Amino acid sequence: MNEANDELAFEPHEEELLSRVAWHYYHDGLTQSEIGERLNLSRIKVSRMLDRGRKMGLIHVHINSSYGGCFALEAKLQEIYGLDEARVIPAQESGNINDRLAEAASQYLMGRLKDQEMLAVGWGATVMGTLQRLARTLSYRDISLVSLTGGVSAYIEGVASGRSSQNVHLIPAPLVVSQENIAEAIRAERHVVEVMSMARTANYALVGIGAVADEATLIASGYASRSQFEIFRRQGAVGDIIGIFYDQNGVPLDLPFHKMLVGLDFEALSAIPQVIAAAGGPKKVDAIRAAARGGRIDVLITDEPTAQAIIEKDQA
Amino acid sequence: MNEANDELAFEPHEEELLSRVAWHYYHDGLTQSEIGERLNLSRIKVSRMLDRGRKMGLIHVHINSSYGGCFALEAKLQEIYGLDEARVIPAQESGNINDRLAEAASQYLMGRLKDQEMLAVGWGATVMGTLQRLARTLSYRDISLVSLTGGVSAYIEGVASGRSSQNVHLIPAPLVVSQENIAEAIRAERHVVEVMSMARTANYALVGIGAVADEATLIASGYASRSQFEIFRRQGAVGDIIGIFYDQNGVPLDLPFHKMLVGLDFEALSAIPQVIAAAGGPKKVDAIRAAARGGRIDVLITDEPTAQAIIEKDQA
DNA sequence: GTTTTCGTCGATCATATGATCACGATGCGC
DNA sequence: GCGCATCGTGATCATATGATCGACGAAAAC
Secondary structure, eight states: OOOOOOOOOHHHHHHHHHHHHIIIIIOOOOHHHHHHHHHTTOOHHHHHHHHHHHHHTTTEEEETTTTTTTTHHHHHHHHHOOOOOEEEEEOOSSSSHHHHHHHHHHHHHHOOOOOEEEEEEEOOOHHHHHHHHHHHHHHHHOOOOSSSBSSSSHHHHHHHHTTTSSOEEEEOOOOOOHHHHHHHHHHSSHHHHHHHHHHHTOOOEEEEEEETTTOOOOHTSSSHHHHHHHHHHHHHOOOTTTTTOOOSSSSOOOOOHHHHBBBHHHHHHHHHHHEEEEOSSGHHHHHHHHHHHHOOOOOEEHHHHHHHHHHHHOOO | OOOOOOOOOOOOHHHHHHHHHHHHISSOOOHHHHHHHTOOOHHHHHHHHHHHHHHSSSSSEOOOOOTTSOHHHHHHHHHHHHEEEEEEEEESSSHHHHHHHHHHHHHHHHHOOTTEEEEEESSSSSHHHHHHHHHHHHHHHHEEEEEEBSSSSSHHHHTTTTTOOOOOEEEOSSSSSHHHHHHHHHSSHHHHHHHHHHHTOSEEEEEEEEESTTHHHHTTTTOHHHOHHHHHHHTTTTEEEEEEEEOOSOBBOOOOOOOBBBBBOOOHHHHHEEEEEEOOOOGGGGHHHHHHHHOOOOOOEHHHHHHHHHHHHHHH
């Protein structure tokens, strides 16, 4: 697991200084040394401030082009699956796909989120990365966060910490419990009911898409076992969103596992105005394709080879 | 005058490549050499592409902070003068203030302009700089340009050239003519009437603010003489917007000069939903302050010392 | 066809940048 | 009070970057 413990808060004064440094650097084109002289800082400190600014999303580079992602693929995805929007990021051999998807997703959301809106979040590594990058934007624009499922406290709290103004509502439970009646009991808890009904009112939902593969985060984090996955696969599962497995048409399966989940169901998820999924990689092609075919998602953020693979399967 | 003749159009294929390069550089953090290897380009070419991308506004750096401009000053300006929005850019000793204001103004407009809206533009060096930086955004979003006054053809045509899809409507006349009856005749011309009534329907107006000083662009470009300015000053003029001089309360003066202008009057200007002024520098303090007091503008983009000076005068 | 002019390209080199290291300050537990 | 860990700082150095220059090739002028 990645560390989500970076201290994301800093002094207002420091923030002003950082903004000023960034302005001089990017807009005025001064060198770091020049900025240092002006503001009485060592060159190296200026460098570090810029670094932090970039990491924390204070500095944001936007590529103002229809090709920012691969336009042709985006158009095809939108057309074939009736998506509101598709974002495709260029291919790259090395580097972590999830980080790059998270970058693209956070960028998409930064452009979309308005003041005081509410964002519901699902589960998974990409979602986590996206939230980390969004942390600053969220608090600036007074965005509320709400979880779609249990089991997210660990990483959301990391993101939210240090900012008091932010409204964060988590389902205080694990993603999956061991027995159906326990899940029922948890879902009936007053606090859980409250958060879940709040999640239904969110403006956007940000979700990952899981493949039915041994590397799945669900298995890595102990919420499911390989043998369970094998059973799911036999029953036709090709992927999952917020823990719900669906077949190749994006129709949810009738699995006992689903009864043990603590979180919203597909019906409630679809009722959220815009469901945004960020996922990519060869293992996830079928999972993403099925989700798109079934209309489970409104916005898809993925990478170039994955988009290519998805489209090829549906044009054959 | 600056050259506005840079070739702003380029091949679609090249644009895709440029976007890809920019993506790798800014989002993936690859070095220019690595990008060159991947895409079979020499390192130096990658460097030049990035350079071009920045110059042409394809790459856009946003500083995601309330301090991106100096927040405290912005808040005060908004409060004192009832502005919709104020942008204050940090102080800098050296460097051309107008360029930095133009940068800030173009950035503001990029964030605000929606597809197919119409932008009316006034007169002045800052306006020109802003338009140059905006050129790409304008054509991408299919923004129409319309002039608020005569005398702008020289620089607007430079900005608009090379893009056919763009709608540009100019008042085909000088800013000022030598006699009142000539001005009347021009204003009655069918084409002039058409453009002026189109300007009234614009969503935004972008204007400069001129000081009543010998360095004024109006004088430099020969539209007015120093002796005229001296007379204006005696009559209480502190500044002008699109050639119309006003007193320290922002109330337009009754000058013969105004009768010889070809362009909209203040009443028509105020009818445009959002009038955006970009101006700064010690000479312009009074001019800006009066414009703000008189409610002539809705959005002010200025620099830190100027903002400070303006506010001090009104708090004393 | 020749010459001129312009623009593009890559090599070279000075500079800007960020990675690493070692130091000192600060905070924490014993 | 005394280590101990942690963090921020600046010094040093390897690397990334972009400015300059000459060469090449294409288009235009003659």
